[in-house]
Amino acid sequence: MALATAALGAAITSIQAQASIVTYDFTVNVTQGSLAGQSYSGTFSYDDSTLKGTGVEKLGIEQGLTICMNYFGRNYTEASDRDYPKFPTLVFENGEINQLDFWVQPQNRVVWWNLPGWEVKLSKRQAGSDVANCQER
Secondary structure, eight states: OHHHHHHHHHHHHHHHHHOOEEEEEEEEEEOSSTTTTOEEEEEEEEEGGGOOSSSEEEEOGGGTOEEEEEETTEEEEGGGSTTTTTOOEEEEETTEEEEEEOOOSSSSOOOOTTOTTEEEEEEEOOTTOOOOOOOOO
């Protein structure tokens, strides 16, 4: 019994060691349209343990996706998404982030990530760095 318990403990430790929370800061600079000159910023984090790095993959709140975005002076979290809990989603293509599908407006959903006139800049945080607390105001 002790051997089985030790083996199970080692397996759990191995699984936990493989899971890694990844955090990115992002900035959206609007260069065209009625919002030209505006900038928005945010942070998202996810557990990368389920990603395979090939093809199109999506992560949502069930896979640990968390978001904080400041939009027009107000902070929004993943629970603020218009279609929560089905969205938001983070979409990868061959292991690279392709888009963050996060929409907080009441109108029909728009995938704004890197639309013409919407420049998204990502900056990956170092492992273990603190994630800013996002409280809705």
